[in-house]
Amino acid sequence: MTGAVSCSKLPVPIRIIHHPLTLMVILGKTMGIKKPFTEVIRANIGDAQAMGQQPITFLRQVMALCTYPNLLDSPSFPEDAKKRARRILQACGGNSLGSYSASQGVNCIREDVAAYITRRDGGVPADPDNIYLTTGASDGISTILKILVSGGGKSRTGVLIPIPQYPLYSAVISELDAVQVNYYLDEENCWALNVNELRRAVREAKEHCDPKVLCIINPGNPTGQVQSRKCIEDVIHFAWEEKLFLLADEVYQDNVYSPGCRFHSFKKVLHEMGPEYSSNVELASFHSTSKGYMGECGYRGGYMEVINLHPEIKGQLVKLLSVRLCPPVSGQAAMDIVVNPPVPGEESFEQFRREKESVLGDLAKKAKLTEDLFNQVPGVQCNPLQGAMYAFPRIFLPARAVEAAQAHTMAPDMFYCMKLLEETGICVVPGSGFGQREGTYHFRMTILPPVEKLRTVLQKVKEFHIKFLEKYA
């Protein structure tokens, strides 16, 4: 047909989508040809349960009780799970997960989130009024960006993001017609954030836009670094100087592995820097049910905490959220269990502790294994995986490989990842999907397969890489 709608100016010029789909679709097209592998390994997305990680029993028990309250009479569910379920249901309209919640989220869950943050931050108070439950962290991030970018002014709003970044940021910035302002993480220095680089980025950005928002991902995705306390202080000071709104993506706050590394929340550091900072710097921080040790991606649970947000903007935020009514109430319930798990003395505590430590212990092992094995491969260089759940190794590609990619009008690392997929069934995401310094190439691989499987995967990548180097030498 002629088409009532022209698609010549579509809003999302995203080349690489952070999702199995993109590469799988391309693969599907060549599926007729016999492949030298029996199984596709989706190491491209942080989807723990898809890789075989088992759900935390307690969380699913509470969810089942909330879903089908007849089970509250069943002797096969522990009392502490029933107590949690009753409390959540009492806070829901008609005592049902099937009712809409307030757009900001169920009250008692926001209270539990605030209590969790207060505990996490050693007593720094959190106010349930500042907590917004969201449809995964992605929803919170895109909603707050929408509010901040529309803040008026003569020139376009600049949003600072790390490079490499998680592609949600570039996609939303593009959707909102804001200006993406890149600051580069320091690969030579374990992907650290250097405030001088922030300063450079803001100075140059001011020539063509109005930088207003600074996004930080800590622990880093795709880069896995964990920011030092000193670095966070420097960033906050810089945001204060430059009147930047801080967006702290802290969804990997439970995923810290390297000895000597610790998660410091922006909220806590902000508070400890004293009232000049804590009463002035605007901050939004994000968390999610999808990562950590629970890996409940499918429930799309998340929250954001806002600090020093102007009351009028808060009002607009609630209005904007109201348009979509409310986040999924089952995701809100899952978030509740993440922030309010069993405590010592409760019936389910031992099992919960065992399951949690098993997941986090395995991830720490796999982080080290991945770093070590990648660094044994010629032409691969991998920073320590201090946190999160990804390796982002640099790959040094021969000039002939780069030419071959160009002949296919592909980014060289995309070409590499396609070949890896075709020859081994291992699906990873090229660095060009996250951004990287010109002339460098990387890929992101999750460390989520079970330990022994991950070892096999890494061995296969190594063999592929060596053959690839030989072929294009």
Added chain:
Amino acid sequence: MTGAVSCSKLPVPIRIIHHPLTLMVILGKTMGIKKPFTEVIRANIGDAQAMGQQPITFLRQVMALCTYPNLLDSPSFPEDAKKRARRILQACGGNSLGSYSASQGVNCIREDVAAYITRRDGGVPADPDNIYLTTGASDGISTILKILVSGGGKSRTGVLIPIPQYPLYSAVISELDAVQVNYYLDEENCWALNVNELRRAVREAKEHCDPKVLCIINPGNPTGQVQSRKCIEDVIHFAWEEKLFLLADEVYQDNVYSPGCRFHSFKKVLHEMGPEYSSNVELASFHSTSKGYMGECGYRGGYMEVINLHPEIKGQLVKLLSVRLCPPVSGQAAMDIVVNPPVPGEESFEQFRREKESVLGDLAKKAKLTEDLFNQVPGVQCNPLQGAMYAFPRIFLPARAVEAAQAHTMAPDMFYCMKLLEETGICVVPGSGFGQREGTYHFRMTILPPVEKLRTVLQKVKEFHIKFLEKYA
């Protein structure tokens, strides 16, 4: 603080939010004063379970089984529920609701949706590739509008919406900086859609924008009319002539009460009009788990079916959806049960049929009761509630009431609804939140309270109205 962000140009100039929050917040401010009621009745939002409607047992059984698969071994769950749960889990990554699904939704659920549509439409085929699972219908509507509005061209995109409308449409149009083009439903004629009025609206709109999209809500929200087959044909013919993309909001497809009224899907009528139409007219239709007889609002389940969407736009749609990863998988599972309920011969069928008929039977009773009682009140005029779950009566307000409202800088029907809330605890939404012809006043009230409670509510509204007329006579 000085504020890094100015809120002078915020994106959502929505005055009335379709959510308890708005009016409840205003009420909260005056809560110190003793109120002449003991309970707030939230007749302002289509939230069945919050009003005491019980979930459909089978749906919650399947959901509980999917949530906590240990229950698959429990003798207290019926086999047909277990069968559904196993099928859904097998289609999920790692057999878990906790994994991300494809951005378009779980494959087997999209297949079930397609099979449902085919059955519903008497054999008109539906293609799972054209089905997109969404986070409630709202998400589908705003996503497709985002794609369509960004379609380029010199002038701004016009989107035709009914007046009165469901405020999601005006909010999203405003967010997207598109042009809202109003066409008025005919109140004198049971809120029918008149194609001549569409023609007028498009003709006038062409002077200042490029009308590309035509939104229809059938059965109507807030107006409750059910479109005749003839009317749908006329609309499709008009869309074909004018090359308009049709958005058919059909979330109340199960909610038809008036004898002589039937739900006709746009898809089916389009097909029956022959290939000139069925191969050319572009259509997106929306459905949801939130309405009908199941009322599962909190799960945020929904789907959209697209017809004749340009393949390139389809690709962009998947990209756009991928940015937020996937809709909640629990909501997808709920959608599956809505489209794939127990059938005769299955163990759970009788109970399912009984529960479904009870809900729909009560709604039909309440629709008639509401119409009859409103029409007994002087100065109130209410069209038949043919479908959906709302009354939208016209109220004739005395000139002195209009003046009193103006003195409070309030829309007259907002003033009326605030007084109603303060004096009776009954929360309804003023017509000005949906749009109405200049100089007419309405409110929207749900028919969701249980029959006897609804009768009391209607009686209280009647008494309030008579006193209100006396006061401002």
